[in-house]
Amino acid sequence: MKIVPIFEPHLYAFCHDSVNDEFYKLINNWLDPEWLENFFYNNKSVLVFENIKLEVAIAKTIKLADKLYDKIEFYQKSLDTQFRNLDNKSLSMKPLEKQKIKSGWLRLYALRIEANVYIITGGAIKQSLEMKDHPHTKEELIKLEKCKNYLNCQGIHDIDSFFELNF
Amino acid sequence: MNNEKLNKFQTLISKDVSPLHQKMAWRRANATWLAKSAAIAIKVLSTIKAKKMSQLQLAELMNVTPQQVNKIIKGEENLSLETIVKLELALGTQLIAIPEYQFTNPFVLQSDTPFQTWNPIQHVISVRNQLIHERNLSLQASKTLTSQISIMPNVNNELFYPLGSEFIQSLINQLPKGNTQYSMCA
Numbered sequence: 001m002k003i004v005p006i007f008e009p010h011l012y013a014f015c016h017d018s019v020n021d022e023f024y025k026l027i028n029n030w031l032d033p034e035w036l037e038n039f040f041y042n043n044k045s046v047l048v049f050e051n052i053k054l055e056v057a058i059a060k061t062i063k064l065a066d067k068l069y070d071k072i073e074f075y076q077k078s079l080d081t082q083f084r085n086l087d088n089k090s091l092s093m094k095p096l097e098k099q100k101i102k103s104g105w106l107r108l109y110a111l112r113i114e115a116n117v118y119i120i121t122g123g124a125i126k127q128s129l130e131m132k133d134h135p136h137t138k139e140e141l142i143k144l145e146k147c148k149n150y151l152n153c154q155g156i157h158d159i160d161s162f163f164e165l166n167f
Numbered sequence: 168m169n170n171e172k173l174n175k176f177q178t179l180i181s182k183d184v185s186p187l188h189q190k191m192a193w194r195r196a197n198a199t200w201l202a203k204s205a206a207i208a209i210k211v212l213s214t215i216k217a218k219k220m221s222q223l224q225l226a227e228l229m230n231v232t233p234q235q236v237n238k239i240i241k242g243e244e245n246l247s248l249e250t251i252v253k254l255e256l257a258l259g260t261q262l263i264a265i266p267e268y269q270f271t272n273p274f275v276l277q278s279d280t281p282f283q284t285w286n287p288i289q290h291v292i293s294v295r296n297q298l299i300h301e302r303n304l305s306l307q308a309s310k311t312l313t314s315q316i317s318i319m320p321n322v323n324n325e326l327f328y329p330l331g332s333e334f335i336q337s338l339i340n341q342l343p344k345g346n347t348q349y350s351m352c353a
Contacts, residue, residue: 002181012180024187031194033208033242037216055209062205062242066198069191113176155175 001150003119007076013120014147023108026123030065030106033058039125046105046125061125064104072108079116109140111147113156121147200245207251207262208242214258228257 003012004021013023020028029035036058040047047057075082105126110118122143151157194201215225222240226233231253238244239254246254255262 002183003179004181004183004185006185006187008180013185015181015183021183021185021187024185024190027187028190031242033205033212034237034240037209037212055213058209058212059205066191066194069187151179154179156179 001147006120007073010076010079010116011072011118011120014122014143016143021120022122023120026108026120027065027069030061030068030125033062036061043125060104061106064106068106068108077116079118083110083112083118107140109144111144111151113151119147194243197245201243203263204244204246205242207246207254208240210260210262211254211258212240214260218258220258225257229253 002015002018002021004015005011006013006021006023013021015021029039037054040054040057047054052060071082072079106123107126108120108123110120112118122140124140211225214220215222222236223233226236229236229250231250239246239250244250251262
């Protein structure tokens with residue numbers, strides 16, 4: 001496992017397979033009409049929920065992906081204003097909190113190392129309120145835990161190291 | 168973050184460079200045509216799905232490699248007009264269209280020699296009737312020798328259509344030629 005800088009010193013991304021980092025893989029998929037067609041064809045709940053056609057969903061996702069990158073680049077020094085707690089109901093921030101950033105139905109998941117410093121662990125196209133309910137976002141929860149454990153094993157612990165975040 | 172933890176964190180950071188920035192910088196520089204390339208890719212994907220056609224079959228119909236088709240549907244190819252037309256023919260669907268210029272104001276049909284040996288109004292009327300009988304045109308011309316005829320759509324007619332450039336050209340094509348040169352201006 002590697003940690004690749006994206007917008008150093010504020011944003012990084014895990015690289016699970018030693019080929020491409022998670023942020024690049026996500027954006028690449030979200031810009032790919034073929035990948036998106038396959039995704040939405042097999043996950044029609046998004047189309048039903050948003051009441052849109054497949055072609056519109058694909059076009060919208062591509063635009064969202066471009067805008068998401070622009071937004072993160074713009075806010076790279078103040079990511080705390082953009083990321084929020086993974087648990088929508090919780091206002092209190094815990095150290096090494098699982099965070100997510102929203103852009104329409106795109107989701108980025110990250111670990112917060114300290115103020116305005118995040119490591120992206122993965123992402124998904126949001127389909128349900130609770131991450132644990134959907135297989136794709138469930139996988140992301142597992143990745144978050146795996147990354148957190150990796151950092152703990154490397155001596156990066158949440159206690160005394162990370163601040164609570166609330167957004 | 169205290170120094171010890173900061174040092175630990177920094178030792179974990181790879182020296183690898185994410186390819187993301189280069190990709191997104193390229194996308195920004197080419198944003199205008201990328202939007203159309205993506206729209207074409209989406210249309211191609213939905214059409215081959217509807218026709219139960221494989222990418223390989225599409226490649227064969229277009230006489231290109233499957234790799235080329237795969238590039239097209241990734242939505243980041245700067246497609247040539249030739250490729251777009253090949254796609255349209257293979258898929259049997261229009262992918263892009265050029266709006267026809269339409270005249271809503273009168274245009275003037277001009278001849279380089281005065282209309283003297285034939286009645287231009289009658290001829291234009293017959294051509295009009297021949298070509299587009301549902302359209303209604305008003306014709307104005309001097310009864311004396313003239314080299315100009317004003318032709319305009321009849322806006323009072325419920326079947327009013329703006330005059331398209333294709334119609335105008337068809338009209339000119341059917342006028343008697345000889346050595347006469349015709350032109351039009353809006």
